[in-house]
Amino acid sequence: xxxxxxxxxxxxxxxxxxxxxxxxxxxxxxxxxxxxxxxxxxxxxxxxxxxxxxxxxxxxxxxxxxxxxxxxxxxxxxxxxxxxxxxxxxxxxxxxxxxxxxxxxxxxxxxxxxxxxxxxxxxxxxxxxxxxxxxxxxxxxxxxxxxxxxxxxxxxxxxxxxxxxxxxxxx
Amino acid sequence: xxxxxxxxxxxxxxxxxxxxxxxxxxxxxxxxxxxxxxxxxxxxxxxxxxxxxxxxxxxxxxxxxxxxxxxxxxxxxxxxxxxxxxxxxxxxxxxxxxxxxxxxxxxxxxxxxxxxxxxxxxxxxxxxxxxxxxxxxxxxxxxxxxxxxxxxxxxxxxxxxxxxxxx
Numbered sequence: 001x002x003x004x005x006x007x008x009x010x011x012x013x014x015x016x017x018x019x020x021x022x023x024x025x026x027x028x029x030x031x032x033x034x035x036x037x038x039x040x041x042x043x044x045x046x047x048x049x050x051x052x053x054x055x056x057x058x059x060x061x062x063x064x065x066x067x068x069x070x071x072x073x074x075x076x077x078x079x080x081x082x083x084x085x086x087x088x089x090x091x092x093x094x095x096x097x098x099x100x101x102x103x104x105x106x107x108x109x110x111x112x113x114x115x116x117x118x119x120x121x122x123x124x125x126x127x128x129x130x131x132x133x134x135x136x137x138x139x140x141x142x143x144x145x146x147x148x149x150x151x152x153x154x155x156x157x158x159x160x161x162x163x164x165x166x167x168x169x170x171x
Numbered sequence: 172x173x174x175x176x177x178x179x180x181x182x183x184x185x186x187x188x189x190x191x192x193x194x195x196x197x198x199x200x201x202x203x204x205x206x207x208x209x210x211x212x213x214x215x216x217x218x219x220x221x222x223x224x225x226x227x228x229x230x231x232x233x234x235x236x237x238x239x240x241x242x243x244x245x246x247x248x249x250x251x252x253x254x255x256x257x258x259x260x261x262x263x264x265x266x267x268x269x270x271x272x273x274x275x276x277x278x279x280x281x282x283x284x285x286x287x288x289x290x291x292x293x294x295x296x297x298x299x300x301x302x303x304x305x306x307x308x309x310x311x312x313x314x315x316x317x318x319x320x321x322x323x324x325x326x327x328x329x330x331x332x333x334x335x336x337x338x
Contacts, residue, residue, distance in 0.1 A: 006232055006234060007231075009234070010236045021326060031281065032266055033324060034281070034324075035269075035275055035283075036275075036332035036333070036335060037320070039332075066298050066302065080294060080295060082288050085315075086315045089311070090310070091309070091311075095307070102309040117317075121323070128316030129315055130312075133310070134303060136309065152319060
């Protein structure tokens with residue numbers, strides 16, 4: 001796209017623009033690059049969220065994946081991606097971890113994601129970055145999850161509070 | 172790659188009338204000229220693909236704003252030139268290589284053969300259903316939304332990602 005003559009056509013005006021970065025939407029090549037970005041994001045999520053010196057877990061056995069068993073085959077599900085929409089599941093067995101430990105792990109993944117955003121200067125839309133928690137006991141207080149990520153609006157790092165949604169246990 | 176290129180070019184040249192303006196021409200226009208014109212054009216394309224150097228100054232694209240149902244607009248880029256055609260051929264080759272080497276993990280669902288957005292949503296629903304039914308796991312779902320992702324992928328990141336594929 002560099003050195004390309006770009007024309008922006010709207011209902012109100014037509015403008016010639018200089019192309020600095022990015023990918024044209026709708027091109028097959030952009031789809032491949034976007035998929036590779038998704039792969040990078042999922043690989044990043046496979047890092048140890050607490051110890052940065054640890055190895056990246058393989059996609060076949062990710063950290064804190066949810067054990068999905070179908071037809072006798074076990075497949076741990078940790079993340080799903082469709083172009084620029086990606087989500088990460090963090091599953092921790094209740095028998096082996098306390099709720100506080102689980103929250104610490106979740107905060108680690110929030111920080112991990114924010115770090116990538118800062119490194120590659122990819123802004124995050126705080127309204128669409130949502131954290132949903134499931135199977136949290138009624139009595140357990142849920143902390144505020146925060147991170148410092150790149151902001152497109154301020155063109156710099158910004159302090160974010162996550163939009164939490166908690167599914168409490170009612171049994 | 173050349174057999175594909177020649178096949179696509181001849182197919183393009185054979186379809187319809189095409190348009191020619193002061194700013195450029197469509198490949199179907201070549202179908203109206205004697206065969207030597209198309210042969211020369213194929214030779215030029217082959218040279219470009221071999222040298223991996225595209226013409227400069229021929230590139231042209233339109234970014235047309237399309238209104239979104241919720242709010243705002245989404246730009247759609249339309250390219251119409253030699254380089255767009257050659258990029259198309261190159262991206263098909265890259266796509267084939269990525270699929271052949273099984274580069275992408277199974278949990279990337281976009282534009283993969285036999286996969287779609289539906290698969291992602293089904294897995295998503297099942298995970299939540301099982302987690303809530305059995306209640307033996309604490310589960311968190313962290314949704315990420317990269318802001319203006321397509322516009323912000325810098326050349327350096329694009330090249331790093333292509334290096335991952337071994338391109």
